[in-house]
Amino acid sequence: MPFRSDDYTIGELMATRISREVRDDTYVSSGAASPVPMAGVLLAQETHAPDMIYVPIGASNPELNLISGKEVFDLAQRGRLDIFFLGGAQIDGHGNINLTTIGDHDRPDVRLPGAAGSGMLYFMTNRVILFRMEHTSRVFVENVDFITSAGTSGERVERPGGPSMLITNICVMTYQKEQKKFELESVHPGVTVDEVRENTGFEFLIPDEVPATTTPTPEQLELLRGSIKDRVGGEYPGFVASGGFGG
Amino acid sequence: MPFIPSRGVIGTDLVNLHPNWKIIEDPYNEGHDILLVPAIRPDIAMIHAFKADQNGNVLAPGYEDRMVAQASDKVLVTVEEIVDYDLSEDPRGGHLIPWPFISLVIHAPRGSHPGGMKPYYEADNGHFSRYMEASRTADGFNAYLDEFVRGHTEDEYREMVTRAAVPA
Numbered sequence: 210m211p212f213r214s215d216d217y218t219i220g221e222l223m224a225t226r227i228s229r230e231v232r233d234d235t236y237v238s239s240g241a242a243s244p245v246p247m248a249g250v251l252l253a254q255e256t257h258a259p260d261m262i263y264v265p266i267g268a269s270n271p272e273l274n275l276i277s278g279k280e281v282f283d284l285a286q287r288g289r290l291d292i293f294f295l296g297g298a299q300i301d302g303h304g305n306i307n308l309t310t311i312g313d314h315d316r317p318d319v320r321l322p323g324a325a326g327s328g329m330l331y332f333m334t335n336r337v338i339l340f341r342m343e344h345t346s347r348v349f350v351e352n353v354d355f356i357t358s359a360g361t362s363g364e365r366v367e368r369p370g371g372p373s374m375l376i377t378n379i380c381v382m383t384y385q386k387e388q389k390k391f392e393l394e395s396v397h398p399g400v401t402v403d404e405v406r407e408n409t410g411f412e413f414l415i416p417d418e419v420p421a422t423t424t425p426t427p428e429q430l431e432l433l434r435g436s437i438k439d440r441v442g443g444e445y446p447g448f449v450a451s452g453g454f455g456g
Numbered sequence: 457m458p459f460i461p462s463r464g465v466i467g468t469d470l471v472n473l474h475p476n477w478k479i480i481e482d483p484y485n486e487g488h489d490i491l492l493v494p495a496i497r498p499d500i501a502m503i504h505a506f507k508a509d510q511n512g513n514v515l516a517p518g519y520e521d522r523m524v525a526q527a528s529d530k531v532l533v534t535v536e537e538i539v540d541y542d543l544s545e546d547p548r549g550g551h552l553i554p555w556p557f558i559s560l561v562i563h564a565p566r567g568s569h570p571g572g573m574k575p576y577y578e579a580d581n582g583h584f585s586r587y588m589e590a591s592r593t594a595d596g597f598n599a600y601l602d603e604f605v606r607g608h609t610e611d612e613y614r615e616m617v618t619r620a621a622v623p624a
Contacts (some may be wrong), residue, residue, distance in 0.1 A: 277520070328465040356469040359467040362467050363485065
């Protein structure tokens with residue numbers, strides 16, 4: 210993918226877009242392997258959402274590890290969790306995600322870590338932001354091999370929440386509930402709409418005008434590269450050390 | 457508690473994997489279904505924890521460990537350290553599992569290896585990588601077992617992996 214910038218990293222661009230979704234006076238959580246969402250949420254907390262309460266599951270820093278994972282699930286079931294972040298080894302155009310197995314479930318090619326609560330959180334969190342650092346047609350498929358959590362539900366299922374957007378290393382898509390489809394919101398600077406289409410295995414809506422994703426301001430970069438990077442590194446030392454977050 | 461209702465999950469393939477889960481009409485929410493998941497009743501639970509005291513009280517890393525202990529017939533606990541004070545009076549830094557829920561405690565420092573046990577030690581990612589590479593083939597997996605597991609005591613294993621971890 211031709212994304213390249215000397216001014217900011219892809220992780221910083223994604224975190225900046227994520228931060229805009231976070232509202233003040235809400236509960237927000239994230240799970241394992243979510244360093245970029247963590248950076249985005251902390252950026253929001255440092256700027257426009259100081260009274261947002263961030264309760265990532267399983268954090269080691271006591272400042273972040275405020276309540277147990279079980280209690281995060283309880284918050285979600287009570288309808289009080291505004292945002293959660295989910296990835297997926299596969300994500301399809303219906304918003305279904307696969308965190309379980311690739312290939313035939315009984316004889317899988319790959320056994321993945323598993324659902325880890327996503328089967329409930331995806332339904333009950335007000336808004337779920339899907340994220341992946343790899344935007345390819347092996348990840349974004351027409352139909353996932355295993356539905357670990359479903360993007361949509363029938364009338365008999367109480368479902369206040371679901372997918373709200375998808376943020377990847379090349380673009381941002383929003384989920385359009387009525388059409389049950391993703392719609393391209395923006396492409397990251399240097400990426401074309403055709404490249405997104407070529408690397409996406411499902412159909413999505415493309416508006417006439419597709420802007421470039423808004424880039425981080427110097428102030429945002431300063432925050433991301435200061436205390437936020439330290440805190441993210443405290444939870445995800447490997448990710449930060451390997452330059453996954455840049456800088 | 458014989459079973460627990462949960463929101464969500466209906467419509468996922470997880471339901472198909474668990475024939476003992478049930479979907480019924482939610483008695484408090486007409487026209488809507490809800491999932492019921494039966495209790496898990498383990499014969500034996502194995503928990504790796506921070507500390508144990510002379511009475512068998514255990515200080516565990518997770519809130520959920522106590523529920524696992526309560527649910528299980530026998531509870532085997534390995535710990536990083538045995539302490540000489542009463543953990544029920546000072547459970548700082550972890551979650552107390554009281555002695556009535558514990559069957560057996562084993563002192564097993566570095567017992568999470570190659571996993572991490574904060575704040576005692578980090579995960580040994582080098583060892584994980586080595587295991588993942590070895591386990592790609594049956595021969596590699598067998599060679600790994602010969603080197604680290606078969607014919608070795610816990611102390612020998614700990615000695616090997618501690619020595620290997622030092623230069624990194």
